[in-house]
Amino acid sequence: MAENIPTLTAVRTGPWTFTVDNGRGATVQIGMSGAPDSFSPVELLQAALAGCAALSGEAQLAHRLGEDFEMSSTVEATYNAENNRIEALANRIVADMSGLDAEKREKLIASTERSIAKLCTVKRSLAEGMTATTVVADKQG
Numbered sequence: 001m002a003e004n005i006p007t008l009t010a011v012r013t014g015p016w017t018f019t020v021d022n023g024r025g026a027t028v029q030i031g032m033s034g035a036p037d038s039f040s041p042v043e044l045l046q047a048a049l050a051g052c053a054a055l056s057g058e059a060q061l062a063h064r065l066g067e068d069f070e071m072s073s074t075v076e077a078t079y080n081a082e083n084n085r086i087e088a089l090a091n092r093i094v095a096d097m098s099g100l101d102a103e104k105r106e107k108l109i110a111s112t113e114r115s116i117a118k119l120c121t122v123k124r125s126l127a128e129g130m131t132a133t134t135v136v137a138d139k140q141g
Contacts, residue, residue: 042086046075048122053091056119057112061095064108071095
């Protein structure tokens with residue numbers, strides 16, 4: 001299933017602050033790490049993985065736990081200051097499975113992990129590596 005992925009633009013709205021609009025009414029504020037009312041770029045990377053994994057595993061969990069189940073997806077980043085890069089992202093999805101016996105719980109965990117591995121574009125892209133290019137241009141040309 002091909003997804004229409006929109007082109008996004010970060011527009012400078014102040015010193016060290018940018019806003020991105022997805023064209024569907026949602027905006028996100030991007031700023032330096034620790035800036036109020038904004039996400040840092042690294043936090044957005046973490047959020048992308050947390051959200052993508054959660055959305056990719058939700059159907060499996062909802063099927064067994066019911067539509068109103070509670071779930072959280074937490075992503076911890078390992079930062080290498082010497083190289084100024086994120087070396088690893090660790091995602092942990094938690095849902096209350098106490099109503100299932102051990103065998104059903106293990107099957108649900110395995111099927112949810114398979115769904116995430118297959119469906120989460122962000123996780124797959126990060127795991128496989130991708131090309132990221134940047135070009136700086138004059139507004140006139």
